[in-house]
Amino acid sequence: MPYIRETIITTADKRGKVHIAPIGIIAERDGWIIAPFRPSVTLDNLAEVPFAVANYTDDARIFAGCLTGRRDWPTVPVDGFPVPRLAAALAHSVLAVESISDDSVRPRHFCRVVQEETHAPFTGFNRARAAVLELAILVSRLNMLPREKIDAEIAYLSIAIEKTAGPEEKEAWNWLMQKVTEHITAGNDTHSARD
Template sequence: MTFIRETIITSCDAAGTVHVAPMGATVTETGYVLAPFRPSRTLDNLLATRCAVVNFTDDVRVFAGCVSGRQRDWPTIPAERIRGAVLAGALAHEELDVAAVEDDGVRPRLDCRPVHRVTHRPFRGFNRAQAAVVEGAILVSRLHLLPPEKIDREIDYLSIAIGKTAGPVELEAWGWLLDRIAEHRACGGKAP
C-alpha cells in the first residue's frame, strides 16, 4: 500500500528564489519520494539544487492559493541544514536531500532523505472542511486531466463538508478553488 502525505514543498532555484507548491509526498522507509510532473519549477529546482523542504501545515489556504493562482507568495524563513526555505506557518518541516533520481519523461521520481526534522507547533487535526479544501485543491490541479462531470460530482460532495464545518479560512480557500474552476471553464479549459 502506498502512503502519501499531502504537503507543501518549498524549493529554491540556483539563485535562491523560493518556490512554494503543494505536492503529495510518498512515504518510504528512508524518507520520501517526490514525483512532480514535467514541466515543473519544483522539479527544475530539485534537479538543480538537490534539496527541498517538505512542510506540514493546517492552513489550507496555502494549498488552495497555490493551485488557484490566488496567492503564491507565502512567507518563508531560511532552512537550518540545507540551502532552502521553510514555510513560515508550518506546523513541522523536514529538510531533504535528493539521494537518487529515476528519470521519466512525464513524472520523474526523486528519492529524498530527511537531514533535519523540526516540529514547531502541535497538529490538532483537520476538520472536514479543511480536508475538503485539500481534496478540492487536488481536483483543481488536475482540471486539464479530468472530465468536467467528475469535477462537478466531487465538488458537490465536498461542498457538504464545507457547508457543515468551514470557518472563515476554509471559506476563503474554497472560494479561490471555485473561482479557478469557473475561470478554467470560461477560458475553454485553457490557462487564463
C-alpha cells in the same frame, strides 16, 4: 498503492529564489519520493539545489493559493540548509535528494530526511480543510476530468464546507471555485468538448 503525505514543498534555485508548490510525497523504504510532472519549477530547482523542505501545514489557503496564483507565503530560513521552510509549517522535514530515477513524464527523486523540527501543535482534523485539499487536487486535474465528475465531487465536498468551515477555509474554497468556474465558462471541460 503507496502511502502519500500531502505537503507544501519548498525548493530554491542556485541564486536562492524560493519556490512553493503543493506536492504529495510518496513513502519509499526509509525515505520519501518527490515526483514532479514535467515541466515544473520544483523539478528544475531540485536539479540545481538537491534539497527540499516538506512543510506539514493545516493552512488550507496555502494549498488553494498555490493553485490560484497566490504563492507568496512567508518563509523562514532553516539553519544549515539552502532551502527555507514555510512560516506556517506546524512541522517540517528537510529532504536531501539521494538518487533520481529519470522519466520523460515524472522523474522520481528518492530523498532522505536529514533534519526535522516541530513548530506548533496540531489542533485536530477539520472536514472543511480536507474538502479544500480535495478540491485543490481536483483543480490541479481539471483538464483531465469529465464535467459530471467535477460537479459530483463539488456537490459532495461542499457539504463539509457548509457544515464545518471557518473564514480561512471559505476563502480558500472560493479561490478554487473561481478557477472551476473559469474552466467551465471557457468551455474547457471534457463534457462540453464532447457535445
